[in-house]
Amino acid sequence: MIKFENVTKTYNKSVRALDDVSFNVKGGEIVGFIGPNGSGKTTTMKLLTGIIKPDLGRITVNGFNIKEDPIKVKASIGYIADSPDMFLRLKGTEFLELIADIYKVPTNVRQERVQELAEKFELTEALSSPMMSYSHGMRQKIMVIAALIHKPPVWILDEPMVGLDPKSSFELKQLMRDHTKEGNAVFFSTHVLEVAEKLCDRVIIIKKGTILYNGTLEELEKQNKNASLENIFLELTEK
Numbered sequence: 572m573i574k575f576e577n578v579t580k581t582y583n584k585s586v587r588a589l590d591d592v593s594f595n596v597k598g599g600e601i602v603g604f605i606g607p608n609g610s611g612k613t614t615t616m617k618l619l620t621g622i623i624k625p626d627l628g629r630i631t632v633n634g635f636n637i638k639e640d641p642i643k644v645k646a647s648i649g650y651i652a653d654s655p656d657m658f659l660r661l662k663g664t665e666f667l668e669l670i671a672d673i674y675k676v677p678t679n680v681r682q683e684r685v686q687e688l689a690e691k692f693e694l695t696e697a698l699s700s701p702m703m704s705y706s707h708g709m710r711q712k713i714m715v716i717a718a719l720i721h722k723p724p725v726w727i728l729d730e731p732m733v734g735l736d737p738k739s740s741f742e743l744k745q746l747m748r749d750h751t752k753e754g755n756a757v758f759f760s761t762h763v764l765e766v767a768e769k770l771c772d773r774v775i776i777i778k779k780g781t782i783l784y785n786g787t788l789e790e791l792e793k794q795n796k797n798a799s800l801e802n803i804f805l806e807l808t809e810k
Contacts, residue, residue, distance in 0.1 A: 572598050572725050572756040573619065578628030580614055580780075588614040589780040592628075596756045598724075601747055603767035604760040606777040607808050612760040613653050615777075616729045619758070620650045633725055646674065649718035653729040655710035663698035663705075663713050667720060674721035681720060688716040691746075692739050708734040715743060726750060728759035732766060744770055764800050778808045 573596035580589040589611045596602045606612050617623045618630060621641045630637040633647035658666050671681040689695040692712040702710060711734040718726070726747070732740045747757045747770065761767055767774050768788055776784040784791060784807060788800065795803045 572596055572633055573758055574629070574631040575615070575619070576629040576631075578618060578625045578630060580611075580618060580623070580625050587780055589618075589625075592777075592780065592782055594775055594782065594785055596725075596758045598754045598756050599751050600772045601751050601757045601759070601770055603771035603774040604758060604777065605762075605764070605767055605774055605804065606760075609779075610777045610808075611780040612777060613729055614780075616650075616653075616727055616760065619727050620648055621645060646721075647723055647725050649721070649723040649726045649728075651711075651714050651718045651726075651728045651731045655707065655714045655734070659703040659710075660701060662701050663694070666702060666713065667698070667717060670717040671720050676721050684720050684722070685716065688719060691742050692716065706734075708736055708739070711735055712739055719746070724755045726755070726757045726759070728757065730760055730762070732761065732763065764804060768800055776804065776807055783807050 575592060575594050578589055578592045579587070581587045592611070592615070604612055604615065614623070618625055619632060619637075621637050621644060632644045635643040635647065637644045658669070661669070667681070667685050676684070686695075689698060692715065694709060694712050694716070697705060697709055702713065705713070711731075715731065718728075731743060735743065744766075747759075751757055771788065773787055774784070774791070775782060791803060792798070792800065798806075
């Protein structure tokens with residue numbers, strides 16, 4: 572559902588954030604994207620969502636080329652950015668109505684979806700308040716609801732668990748599992764290796780814009796017998 576083919580991205584004509592990067596994410600998969608700060612994770616997410624454009628390479632999401640059909644790509648995506656601090660002057664309900672309008676979600680469908688997700692993430696009572704008054708965790712929760720309101724087939728999540736309380740984190744992980752059981756795809760970045768270990772079908776490890784590993788954690792551990800996942804990651808990324 573995601574095809575990232577020979578993509579290169581350079582900033583300021585000198586800083587190469589991604590260097591000829593290729594990977595796929597299939598329907599039915601949860602793929603974790605792991606790497607140190609500055610490795611190119613957020614750049615990859617922004618390229619996938621059309622926020623920035625690649626210098627070279629081809630990106631397709633849900634069968635649509637991001638250069639040729641950017642609106643269809645964006646309609647296929649549920650995106651959680653690395654910061655939830657946006658649209659803070661709006662009330663929670665106003666923000667979700669705005670997002671639902673953008674994605675043309677029918678009124679009855681959006682109401683049912685918001686109610687279901689707000690209850691799941693214990694945010695119902697806060698929806699009538701300005702988002703400026705929300706804690707970081709509450710802002711993260713409403714960004715999750717906004718990303719899922721139109722039931723997109725492809726989820727692209729940049730550090731989605733940051734700021735979530737344990738119950739909300741559990742609920743999001745369960746939603747991710749349920750989503751892929753229906754044949755959809757989840758691609759998410761994380762710094763928490765334990766989350767990747769328990770949740771992912773496959774992981775992609777990146778450093779300085781280059782992919783170091785793409786496969787299952789089982790395969791990675793077999794290649795590095797008697798080493799913990801943390802030690803394997805550190806050895807890979809510190810070489």
